[in-house]
Amino acid sequence: MRIEVLLLPSQKPKLDSYDLVAVIDTLRATTVIVRAIEAGAMGIYPVKSISEAKHFKEIVPNALLAGERKAFKIKGFDLGNSPLEFTKENVSGKNVILTTTNGTKAANIYQNYGRVVAMALSNVKAVANYSKNFQNLLLVCAGSHGEVSLEDSYTAGKFVSFFEMVSLNDGAMLAREISGSDSMNVLKISHHGRYLSSIGMGADLEESLVERNTIPILKTDMINLKFFGGER
Numbered sequence: 400m401r402i403e404v405l406l407l408p409s410q411k412p413k414l415d416s417y418d419l420v421a422v423i424d425t426l427r428a429t430t431v432i433v434r435a436i437e438a439g440a441m442g443i444y445p446v447k448s449i450s451e452a453k454h455f456k457e458i459v460p461n462a463l464l465a466g467e468r469k470a471f472k473i474k475g476f477d478l479g480n481s482p483l484e485f486t487k488e489n490v491s492g493k494n495v496i497l498t499t500t501n502g503t504k505a506a507n508i509y510q511n512y513g514r515v516v517a518m519a520l521s522n523v524k525a526v527a528n529y530s531k532n533f534q535n536l537l538l539v540c541a542g543s544h545g546e547v548s549l550e551d552s553y554t555a556g557k558f559v560s561f562f563e564m565v566s567l568n569d570g571a572m573l574a575r576e577i578s579g580s581d582s583m584n585v586l587k588i589s590h591h592g593r594y595l596s597s598i599g600m601g602a603d604l605e606e607s608l609v610e611r612n613t614i615p616i617l618k619t620d621m622i623n624l625k626f627f628g629g630e631r
């Protein structure tokens with residue numbers, strides 16, 4: 400097995416294709432996608448911009464509009480980007496169009512490199528378990544505004560630490576080095592974790608640590624790319 404970690408989505412992958420590509424935006428896009436699918440959402444469309452989200456809503460009028468800018472709910476949208484909002488009551492049986500600053504963009508970049516899944520701290524164990532028979536794995540950290548983010552690198556490191564005797568790139572080794580740290584402490588000291596706490600969204604950090612078995616998979620439905628749960 401070979402695990403390659405890109406600490407930023409702008410890094411270039413070594414191979415043209417992988418058995419699995421795990422996109423990571425621990426605070427908070429992939430945590431939201433995992434929770435939404437687990438809460439029974441029919442699917443999550445990760446889109447890059449607010450205008451794309453609004454345009455898409457015209458094509459899928461019953462879908463909920465969700466997302467953030469500067470971590471706050473976008474004006475006129477149904478939901479923001481707090482995992483706590485993605486309850487059964489709010490999303491079960493519904494499609495959700497999601498646009499976030501970094502995470503949904505990263506999900507779009509890697510669609511041609513293999514099967515893309517959404518990974519966060521919540522489902523890192525489930526994704527590791529799912530990956531155990533794969534040969535080539537790519538983990539892509541969304542980062543924050545072009546900068547490496549501690550919590551995404553940490554999640555990648557947690558994934559790597561489930562495996563022994565694997566070939567790792569330097570990004571994967573670096574991530575593994577920090578994987579022994581305390582999860583809550585990592586989220587609390589991270590730049591984005593501190594920002595979320597400062598705007599009253601500190602509870603999202605705790606929610607990010609709730610273990611979940613769901614593995615959202617990015618596939619195209621008749622219309623566009625969408626994260627589905629269920630069948631793998």
Ligand code: MLT
Pocket residue numbers: 424426427428429467469470471480499500501502503
């Ligand atoms: C992102 O995609 O940058 C994040 O999910 C931001 C956030 O915390 O909402």
